[in-house]
Amino acid sequence: EAGVAQSPRYKIIEKRQSVAFWCNPISGHATLYWYQQILGQGPKLLIQFQNNGVVDDSQLPKDRFSAERLKGVDSTLKIQPAKLEDSAVYLCASSSGPEQYFGPGTRLTVT
Amino acid sequence: QKEVEQNSGPLSVPEGAIASLNCTYSDRGSQSFFWYRQYSGKSPELIMFIYSNGDKEDGRFTAQLNKASQYVSLLIRDSQPSDSATYLCAVPMYSGGGADGLTFGKGTHLIIQP
Numbered sequence: 001e002a003g004v005a006q007s008p009r010y011k012i013i014e015k016r017q018s019v020a021f022w023c024n025p026i027s028g029h030a031t032l033y034w035y036q037q038i039l040g041q042g043p044k045l046l047i048q049f050q051n052n053g054v055v056d057d058s059q060l061p062k063d064r065f066s067a068e069r070l071k072g073v074d075s076t077l078k079i080q081p082a083k084l085e086d087s088a089v090y091l092c093a094s095s096s097g098p099e100q101y102f103g104p105g106t107r108l109t110v111t
Numbered sequence: 112q113k114e115v116e117q118n119s120g121p122l123s124v125p126e127g128a129i130a131s132l133n134c135t136y137s138d139r140g141s142q143s144f145f146w147y148r149q150y151s152g153k154s155p156e157l158i159m160f161i162y163s164n165g166d167k168e169d170g171r172f173t174a175q176l177n178k179a180s181q182y183v184s185l186l187i188r189d190s191q192p193s194d195s196a197t198y199l200c201a202v203p204m205y206s207g208g209g210a211d212g213l214t215f216g217k218g219t220h221l222i223i224q225p
Binding site: 031033040041042043044045048050056089091095096097098099100101102103104105 | 115119143145153154155156157160199201203204205210211212213214215216217218
């Protein structure tokens with residue numbers, strides 16, 4: 001069974017630019033999560049989808065971050081405009097129950 | 112907001128010994144607890160999870176819950192150098208069941224010395 005796929009794996013942008021990340025969950029997993037992991041910290045939930053609906057986006061900085069999962073499968077996370085403090089690894093995870101399985105992540109560096 | 116606290120370490124354990132990792136949680140109502148392993152530069156990998164009704168053993172790993180003191184432990188028996196990693200403890204953000212997003216601790220860095 002294929003795992004969670006993410007792209008790109010690395011991205012370097014300048015502050016105030018925009019960036020988008022893509023995630024394809026494990027086949028059949030209805031729940032998809034985006035987490036942000038800053039160096040030295042645990043992952044922090046940004047947004048959770050159940051199929052194509054948002055379950056929780058309480059920790060998503062909505063002035064600059066947006067996410068969608070239009071067809072209930074793939075998802076994209078966008079940052080516009082980026083700030084220096086957005087430098088982190090962005091992890092996508094999916095689940096069909098309590099266990100969450102993470103993709104390889106996208107390492108974002110904002111200069 | 113639920114909180115999870117872990118000693119960041121590093122925790123150094125000789126090869127073959129038992130490694131004991133702890134985390135404390137703030138919400139007495141938490142119903143499930145997760146342990147993830149994260150190698151440097153990699154994404155978190157689920158090791159095991161337990162519900163509040165009992166401990167769990169899986170191979171060399173045992174997760175134990177102390178509800179009275181609000182901490183959960185991960186024991187690794189016969190520690191191997193390949194166990195060297197950061198171990199993240201997590202609890203569901205809300206009801207503790209189903210597929211809630213997780214609140215993670217900062218992780219404990221474990222080093223197994225050959």
